[in-house]
Amino acid sequence: MSKRKHKPVIMVVDDTPANVSVLLEHLSDNGFKVLAAEDGENAIVQIEYAKPDLVLLDIMMPGIDGHETLRRLQRNPDTRNIPVLFMTALSAADEKLHGFRSGAVDYITKPFDIDEVLARVRTHLKIQELQNSLVQANENLESQVRERTAQLTIANENLKAALHNVETLKERLEIENTYLREEIREEYNWNEIITESEALRSVLNKIRQVSDTDASVLILGETGTGKELIARSIHYASNRKTGPLVKINCAALPEHLIESELFGHEKGAFTGATSKRLGRFEVADGGTILLDEIGDLPLGLQPKLLRVLQDGEFERVGATKSIQVDVRVIAATNRDLTELIAAGDFREDLYYRLNVIRLVVPPLRDRREDITPLVQHFLNKFNCKMRKKVNKISAATMKSLTSYHWPGNVRELQNVIERSVIFSPGANLIVDDLIDHSRRRPVSGANTLSLKEVEKAHIEEVLATCDWKIEGKTGAAIRLEVPASTLRDRMKKLGIKKP
Secondary structure: OOOOOOOOEEEEEOOOHHHHHHHHHHHHHOOOEEEEEOOHHHHHHHHHHHOOOEEEEEOOOOOOOHHHHHHHHHHOOOOOOOOEEEEEOOOOHHHHHHHHHHOOOEEEEOOOOHHHHHHHHHHHHHHHHHHHHHHHHHHHHHHHHHHHHHHHHHHHHHHHHHHHHHHHHHHHHHHHHHHHHHHOOOOOOHHHOOOOOHHHHHHHHHHHHHOOOOOOEEEEOOOOOOHHHHHHHHHHOOOOOOOOEEEEEOOOOOHHHHHHHHHOEOOOOOOOOOOOEOOHHHHOOOOEEEEEOHHHOOHHHHHHHHHHHHHOEEOOEOOOOOEEOOOEEEEEEOOOHHHHHHOOOOOHHHHHHHOOEEEEOOOHHHOHHHHHHHHHHHHHHHHHHHOOOOOEOOHHHHHHHHHOOOOOHHHHHHHHHHHHHHHOOOOEOOOHHHOOHHHOOOOOHHHOOOHHHHHHHHHHHHHHHOOOOOOOOOOHHHHHOOOHHHHHHHHHHHOOOOO
């Protein structure tokens, strides 16, 4: 069924009944619905209620005239846009001009010419219809523009968020790639650690048991015993092995930089922070972080680390929004944390959070059965690296190696074999001139060195082999794998001076 066409409504306002009767007859016969009013006051009331499509308004009426009636209609927002045609017997130009200024759209002259009346009514209804259609079209267009603008605004915000996420992911991937390049040649599993000692095998057995858990691990042991190797073994034997293994040496960074290194910072967070930086915890998300030398972590940062362990969240330096991470924490130290707690330098609650799984790596002097296989391993390694064929070890040389107390542990043994391969002229390994025999210690536990003594002895030995050179490619800092500033600081604390 087709929709019924709207029948236009015409309001006739005239105080002469004969005029109203003529217009009512002819307009009705031509398809218009006609309303009538005899004066301006009555017309205003009806027009406000009925909202006709067009008004034929007499000018000369009792009470308020046509001009005042039109002015009142135009003050009302609901009626101001209804087209009004004045009806008058006056033909003076100034009278018509006054009418147009009042807001009339046209004039009909009395006495009426019906054909003229119908033509003008139809013309202005068509004009009004076109204007209404244009207004509606504009409103629809504005609505569409507003809707599209809102959609584009949302899309733009989503795009900005996506770009931010991409930039963050790109930055994280770049940092992860740096760590992966460092790790690619050093990926170990627990079964690749060289040992024949029951003490270290006990540690490896614990690694089997704890690797697939997310429990925090605290690795204790002297410098050079292989604590980092144990941490690698835990990570690569766990279900996090596809994630990054991120390392940070808490003793190698100045106190004012370590918070930014661990947790990152926002642009402008402090002088020199020219761009946003991801911290090690954020990079390690989904993997493992190794906090080496945890005993040197500044006391002021320990609550923030404790919060990460408890809640898995933190804020970058200069930020207010918390970041959630899923990171397994492995801490390592050669210091006695209980002594640091007693001295007020380490939080007891942090210690218990870290010490869920405790692994103690025995020093090399307590597992001398490992010296021979380690010597052979390092010999093969450096022969291959340096393209040499030092493949013979005399009984005297091996006795010298196994009787030495190795204050620097496996790291010192590795350095000695490396230097021996370099300086051995033929197939026989020569080490006698490369070990400081004056620093031998009895094997018995009665004269076991303290950690400070071990550290001091090891640093002195490395310095001696480097001719007391600290910096540069052949300096002791490179051998000890610490910044030169950190080495100088440790030398000062331990009272080490060049002879």
